[in-house]
Amino acid sequence: MQPRTDQEKAKWAAGTAAVHAYVRDGMKIGLGSGTTAHWFVRALGAAVSEGLDVVGVPTSTGTRDLAIEVGVPLTMLAEVDRLDITIDGADEIDHDGAMIKGGGGCLLWERIVADASDKMVAVVDGTKVVDTLGAFPLPIEVIPFAWESTQRSIARLLTRLGYPEPDLRLRTSNGETVITDSGNYLIDAHLQAIKDPIALDGRLNWIPGVVENGLFTGVADEMIIGSASGEYEIRDVHSAPSARPLITSREGK
Numbered sequence: 092m093q094p095r096t097d098q099e100k101a102k103w104a105a106g107t108a109a110v111h112a113y114v115r116d117g118m119k120i121g122l123g124s125g126t127t128a129h130w131f132v133r134a135l136g137a138a139v140s141e142g143l144d145v146v147g148v149p150t151s152t153g154t155r156d157l158a159i160e161v162g163v164p165l166t167m168l169a170e171v172d173r174l175d176i177t178i179d180g181a182d183e184i185d186h187d188g189a190m191i192k193g194g195g196g197c198l199l200w201e202r203i204v205a206d207a208s209d210k211m212v213a214v215v216d217g218t219k220v221v222d223t224l225g226a227f228p229l230p231i232e233v234i235p236f237a238w239e240s241t242q243r244s245i246a247r248l249l250t251r252l253g254y255p256e257p258d259l260r261l262r263t264s265n266g267e268t269v270i271t272d273s274g275n276y277l278i279d280a281h282l283q284a285i286k287d288p289i290a291l292d293g294r295l296n297w298i299p300g301v302v303e304n305g306l307f308t309g310v311a312d313e314m315i316i317g318s319a320s321g322e323y324e325i326r327d328v329h330s331a332p333s334a335r336p337l338i339t340s341r342e343g344k
């Protein structure tokens with residue numbers, strides 16, 4: 092498989108560079124989801140076929156299927172204590188390394204796997220790097236039970252913060268509700284410019300029925316930005332604010 096468009100070439104550059112820049116024999120690796128992370132998984136499979144000894148933990152059923160196809164040995168988080176590194180894509184990443192993830196609907200497993208990793212590297216093309224997060228719709232994963240009520244709670248919070256009401260994610264092909272790998276639904280919030288990503292992350296996750304949201308603050312340690320020419324740049328974003336905020340009051344009421 093070959094990258095065709097300039098953006099696809101940039102994604103390929105970032106994904107394949109991550110193998111050479113970060114992966115070493117014996118590592119346990121979180122395998123991200125999305126097209127950029129999938130270039131990483133394919134390059135990792137090629138390295139495994141040349142003798143590299145690693146195991147991966149996939150962040151989606153799609154990545155699991157690809158890893159099996161390209162020959163990356165897999166394990167489960169239940170079987171290992173910590174992962175050495177996770178390589179994953181992003182829908183947006185700011186200069187501090189705060190990200191919007193979950194455009195492909197895999198945010199929950201991605202967040203859990205990143206959290207179990209000593210290091211997280213975001214692989215992106217240049218279009219993903221932004222000054223302010225929010226042009227990309229923020230995915231919020233909710234359990235199906237009473238999802239309408241959860242959506243209303245999210246809407247109340249967003250309205251109070253000056254944002255528009257969010258939408259349930261439907262398949263563009265047939266209008267059916269998108270269902271995640273954990274059997275949940277996705278609510279997309281159209282925020283345009285997120286004033287305080289760290290605070291919003293915590294406030295959203297406090298709403299009953301919300302399982303996870305796509306704001307990953309303090310998760311990425313470094314990012315690789317690929318370009319269509321095949322070159323890449325590695326940026327340290329280690330100074331990003333870490334840890335979720337201490338929540339002192341319930342939201343969504």
Ligand SMILES: O=C(CO)[C@H](O)[C@H](O)COP(=O)(O)O
Nearest residue numbers: 125126127180193194195197
């Ligand atoms: O979070 C994700 C999937 O849930 C992806 O990492 C994100 O959507 C980026 O995808 P791509 O590399 O295809 O642009």
